[in-house]
Amino acid sequence: MKVQGDRSFAAPRESVWQVLNDPAQMANLMPGVESFDIHDERRWTANVKISLGLGSLGLKIDFEKTDERQPEFARLHAKGSGIGAILNMDTQFALAEQGDGTTMHWEADVHIAGPVGSMGQRVLQPIVNQQVQNVLNALDRQVAAAQTPR
Amino acid sequence: MSETTTAPERPVTVEADETKPGFIGVSVPRKEDKRLVQGEGVFVDDVKRHAMAYVHFARSPYAHAAITSIDVSKAMELEGVYGTLIGEEVAAQTDAFFQIAPPPGGHVRDYALAVGRVRHVGEPVVAVAAATRELARDAADLVEVEYEPLTPVVDMERAADPGMPVLHDEVGSNVIWNGQFDYGDFDAALAEADKVVKIDRLHFHRFSSTPLETSGALVEYNRGTGQWTIQSNNQFPGFAVIMMAPALRVGIDKLRFVSQDIGGGFGNKICTHVQLVALCLLARKLRRPVNWTEWRTDQHTANSHGNERVFLDVEVPVKADGTMLGFRARMIDDCGAYTRYEPLGCIIWAQVTPGAYRWRNVRVDFTQVCTNKSPCGPNRGYSRMQHLWFTERVIDIVAHELDLDPVEIRKRNYIRADEMPYETPNGCIYDSGDYARCLDEALKLVDYANIEERRRDAEARGKLFGVGIGSTLDSGTNNFGQSTLVNPELQFSGNNEVATVKLDIFGEIVVTIGTTPQGQGHETTAAQVVADMLGVTPDDVNVRAGHDSYWNSHAGFSGTYASQFAVTGLGAVKGATEMLVDQIKRIGAAVLGADSTDDVFLEGGFVKRKDNPEAALPFMACGAIVNANNAVLPMEARDITLNCRYVYVPPHQLPDKERKYGNLTLTYATQIHACVVEVDPETGEYEIIDYGAVDDCGVRINPQIVEGQVHGATAQALGAATHEVFTYDEEGNLLTPNFYDYHVPHALDMPPLKTGYIESPSPFTPLGAKGMGEGGGAGLSAVCSALQDALKARGGAIVWDSCNPPHRVWEMLQNPEQSRANVRVENM
Numbered sequence: 002m003k004v005q006g007d008r009s010f011a012a013p014r015e016s017v018w019q020v021l022n023d024p025a026q027m028a029n030l031m032p033g034v035e036s037f038d039i040h041d042e043r044r045w046t047a048n049v050k051i052s053l054g055l056g057s058l059g060l061k062i063d064f065e066k067t068d069e070r071q072p073e074f075a076r077l078h079a080k081g082s083g084i085g086a087i088l089n090m091d092t093q094f095a096l097a098e099q100g101d102g103t104t105m106h107w108e109a110d111v112h113i114a115g116p117v118g119s120m121g122q123r124v125l126q127p128i129v130n131q132q133v134q135n136v137l138n139a140l141d142r143q144v145a146a147a148q149t150p151r
Numbered sequence: 152m153s154e155t156t157t158a159p160e161r162p163v164t165v166e167a168d169e170t171k172p173g174f175i176g177v178s179v180p181r182k183e184d185k186r187l188v189q190g191e192g193v194f195v196d197d198v199k200r201h202a203m204a205y206v207h208f209a210r211s212p213y214a215h216a217a218i219t220s221i222d223v224s225k226a227m228e229l230e231g232v233y234g235t236l237i238g239e240e241v242a243a244q245t246d247a248f249f250q251i252a253p254p255p256g257g258h259v260r261d262y263a264l265a266v267g268r269v270r271h272v273g274e275p276v277v278a279v280a281a282a283t284r285e286l287a288r289d290a291a292d293l294v295e296v297e298y299e300p301l302t303p304v305v306d307m308e309r310a311a312d313p314g315m316p317v318l319h320d321e322v323g324s325n326v327i328w329n330g331q332f333d334y335g336d337f338d339a340a341l342a343e344a345d346k347v348v349k350i351d352r353l354h355f356h357r358f359s360s361t362p363l364e365t366s367g368a369l370v371e372y373n374r375g376t377g378q379w380t381i382q383s384n385n386q387f388p389g390f391a392v393i394m395m396a397p398a399l400r401v402g403i404d405k406l407r408f409v410s411q412d413i414g415g416g417f418g419n420k421i422c423t424h425v426q427l428v429a430l431c432l433l434a435r436k437l438r439r440p441v442n443w444t445e446w447r448t449d450q451h452t453a454n455s456h457g458n459e460r461v462f463l464d465v466e467v468p469v470k471a472d473g474t475m476l477g478f479r480a481r482m483i484d485d486c487g488a489y490t491r492y493e494p495l496g497c498i499i500w501a502q503v504t505p506g507a508y509r510w511r512n513v514r515v516d517f518t519q520v521c522t523n524k525s526p527c528g529p530n531r532g533y534s535r536m537q538h539l540w541f542t543e544r545v546i547d548i549v550a551h552e553l554d555l556d557p558v559e560i561r562k563r564n565y566i567r568a569d570e571m572p573y574e575t576p577n578g579c580i581y582d583s584g585d586y587a588r589c590l591d592e593a594l595k596l597v598d599y600a601n602i603e604e605r606r607r608d609a610e611a612r613g614k615l616f617g618v619g620i621g622s623t624l625d626s627g628t629n630n631f632g633q634s635t636l637v638n639p640e641l642q643f644s645g646n647n648e649v650a651t652v653k654l655d656i657f658g659e660i661v662v663t664i665g666t667t668p669q670g671q672g673h674e675t676t677a678a679q680v681v682a683d684m685l686g687v688t689p690d691d692v693n694v695r696a697g698h699d700s701y702w703n704s705h706a707g708f709s710g711t712y713a714s715q716f717a718v719t720g721l722g723a724v725k726g727a728t729e730m731l732v733d734q735i736k737r738i739g740a741a742v743l744g745a746d747s748t749d750d751v752f753l754e755g756g757f758v759k760r761k762d763n764p765e766a767a768l769p770f771m772a773c774g775a776i777v778n779a780n781n782a783v784l785p786m787e788a789r790d791i792t793l794n795c796r797y798v799y800v801p802p803h804q805l806p807d808k809e810r811k812y813g814n815l816t817l818t819y820a821t822q823i824h825a826c827v828v829e830v831d832p833e834t835g836e837y838e839i840i841d842y843g844a845v846d847d848c849g850v851r852i853n854p855q856i857v858e859g860q861v862h863g864a865t866a867q868a869l870g871a872a873t874h875e876v877f878t879y880d881e882e883g884n885l886l887t888p889n890f891y892d893y894h895v896p897h898a899l900d901m902p903p904l905k906t907g908y909i910e911s912p913s914p915f916t917p918l919g920a921k922g923m924g925e926g927g928g929a930g931l932s933a934v935c936s937a938l939q940d941a942l943k944a945r946g947g948a949i950v951w952d953s954c955n956p957p958h959r960v961w962e963m964l965q966n967p968e969q970s971r972a973n974v975r976v977e978n979m
Contacts, residue, residue, distance in 0.1 A: 087212045089300055115212035118884040
């Protein structure tokens, strides 16, 4: 399933870029992250637990940054597996300056296989939407925190 | 389920005054039922062996993906895990399964486990064997398989498009088979017609049957003899061994198939040879018996589904009086990811090319494609159900568009009883039947005479009211020569079945049959036939339960499938019993001093002299003499064994490969159903408020068993018509993989079901009986027909799909123009 959207941040593009490209800060963006291992600047692994309403789904997700043009564009591939589900996701975002702030256009192509996949898009779409919203809200907070003088 | 069995007012036999002494035609209690209702049946999962392993298949989560690596080490670390089997081992130790299709479709390479690539969700990838079923399942979860996802092919109508991913590289495209069928003169029919009704698209959905018992097997390997004993619920061992033996690189004598009780087959259990080969390899590798019982979700996800089919660009030439001259259509059939019984479905529909109608001009372009969905195969009414639904949709749509009465147009076009036996345009011979009379009986069952009054009553309550008709011809006793019409190189034709009947040392009458009964009551009906011929009662006849290919009651086509036991199985029983009768009479004549066998008769377990019935020799004495005291016999009677084996071979001919012409099957049982619905126009919810099913399967050996088959087939049809559907998303995920989403009707879902019958004996079969039990398709058509009638009052939507849950009915109510745009009438 494909999801996409636009988001505005009251922060310079460089700040947003730094949050999005720092694996450690990325870990804080993702809901349900239980542990996070950084292999190098392009590859990292997250163990997450995603709520599915009736239960939760544990996934080990390997991320790899496959393309980037600092400070405006990056593409990531994520591959996750867990009991009952296999996740494949290609996601990308593009950052543009807008006055003092930044706009982000993002896209994600999410493929879920396994018994969880058989729940189908009708069930999974709202869950994915909710997860995306959580990520974006966390991104807002991270960007805001990055702007706050320490 | 409420039910009423209604006998027609007219005599049920063709010869009105004929009386039928004996047990044929009597609903004697089923011999099998005592053990079954007491829980003493022996199903495959009841059979245990010392130190046996339980097998679980790790299955593909992807519809289409390359396998990049398989790691079973974590699974093997679990205590109690005995071993695993992966695709590479299978590819090394077996050959790919024999393919029925000609090249290029025949280039499909199908193995017992996925080799290098998975092509549907649920495809077995690794087999894991462990000490318990639960452990095997847990261990399978620890198998690590790396996949590289590929784009799946999900839409059958686009599968053959250029640029689509190809499932089987060796085939070169997703087209498995394509053929043209041209009978009569369709162009002349168009020229003769007053109108042509054109239908852009009709769709028959993907669903399946749901046997109570899922597939399973217990497989043992004898290292000394190199033989496997396969205790399974496979319903067609004759086909299984043809597939398995070459794959395993052994002769079929190395494969012993055994079954006792089977909890329903419906065709689902024909193509289990794939899993059975994996089990054979595991049993040999691990040196221990292996047991596999399919989980219900796996049965839904990856067992044999029924074929999905679309009918495109349909043209129906019609005369002004409603006489239909034939049809032209382009048909696309989806066989799923692998061809395991396919592409036989590409010809089996042609057994019923014109349906129940006198349509002489037919032109069909038939294509079968593969997609990334569960493989398809035989499913109760296999391939004919789709086609017969099409013929019934055609006649109802023509009636709708030309404002003709659905009853009258059927009667105008039905093949008439006085035309039987009737040769169809493609050379099939409909043996007997009276469709118009069956329709009258069905309409009586639903009180059709008062239907308009009931319609007014329903409308006064705010309901839409509809009555519909559906028919099927349950064609049975295949001529396997039809396979040569899809692949001229095949060397199959005819059919056969075996039975042995013997009189043992203490007078026991023992019958063995080659079939693999799955609940059809073979023990009972075989006993009825034998009892009548030997002059005893069914209680005196011991029919061995189940099947064992070591019993020597096994022929190339042994099994229970394609509506044939009443012909092939009982034909073999009758033939063997005739031999035994003759031998008993010879013993009796010799011992009683009669001049010839014409001077004695059998009665009550004795051979008696006709001129002096007091002079009688008990069967027990016959058995004892031949089996244990045969030196008393004169030399000319020493050839008597009282152990008689007979192979029934139906009178089939080779079909004409060039013309795709010939008699493809022996018998045609008739089903005409009538359905009455009330629809809530606000929600599309509907209720079947009345239902009548009339069956004509020739001579009914045991009417109660026939009745049971009619009930079961009707339930299957109504489930499929109203809600059972295998739905896939665009990723090839099955969205209805279990009972949570795939609702099989239970008793409370069934409408009041009234049944009736007539008997038109087959002139071609040993007992005048016909195979039956696959006639549920009539229900699919009847529901569609009734819904279309009901929707006529609200926009006149055209019912175009075989599955119509309330949401689809609601859509047709909301937007009738959408379905109406599918159909038009052109004046010629």
